Amino acid sequence: MPAAHEDLPHPVPPLAYLRWKENWFFIAMDPVDEVYGVVHFNFEPGFERARYSCRLSVRGELYEHTVEAPFPAEFAFARAIGLENFALRISGPPSRFELAVSARDFTLELVFDQGRPVFDFASCRSANPDMPSFQEVMTLGTNLPYNHQQQAMRVHGSVRTAGAAAGALVPVSGYGYRDHSWCVRSDAGVASHFWCAFHFGDRAFGVKEIHTRARPAVWAREGYVSDAEGERVLRSMEFHREGSSSEGLPAILRVHLKDLFGRAYTVHCDVANRYAQVPLLSEKPGSQGVYHLTENFCPCRLEETGAKGCALVEIGSAGGSSGS
16 A cells, blocks of 8 residues: 555655766965966756856955856867857867956956876776765766866966956966866755865875765765875875864864875865855756855865965855855
């Protein structure tokens, strides 16, 4: 006999929000010139749309620009993507990415190059098989395609703003990352996550952890270290929140890492004294299941060596509180 509720409308499961996305995500961190930002290219063929967003902090002032457009008619293997006023040009090898954004209150021109080797997170699945992968968790165990690569780079260029320093051309020269994914994923089903990029110049890390509302007890963790010894999978990652700062964020995020050869690294991120913070939406604003993100640019320190660097600490939550 069916249960009493079976004749009624049913809750929509997270599986219903699985979608194919191809994303490019660029991170610029320049503590000297006080420019921090993220630029996001998001293509969703199932919805026949592309979304382009740029969030910048320039000497303490926040600038935001988002554009939505139809999915491009010419997409596969295009060297140039985007729009006339929000463009990305890709060349190489070696990898080089040229960004140009023209908005009402700022113009931005950046080049990402001089990168460390590209890391493919697929390596984590074979080198660390005991840890649930992002593919397993984000596609709800369906084993659908999930491709994700990351590269630590240098960034240089300029931004001209219409803010307090109207008309001033601010140079940009610092640390950069580029993140590229093409996969089936369910952002609407995510409960919370950390995604962090730690850049120390001669050594870089990319680490992330996530769990979903469908399987809240299962955490996926993936990460790597890139230095003079090459690129290596991280076999263990522990994220420790210490104290509290504004908006429910931790005062300190201390990340304990161990590579596949057993070498330990501890990265101390000073979130309370962050350089800047910019918001980001991974889903279309106003749509069902919007996932909330904060991008926190922080000073960081590698405790084993004392080396100082710059970090992006991305904290996400389905409930809108970064403290989840």
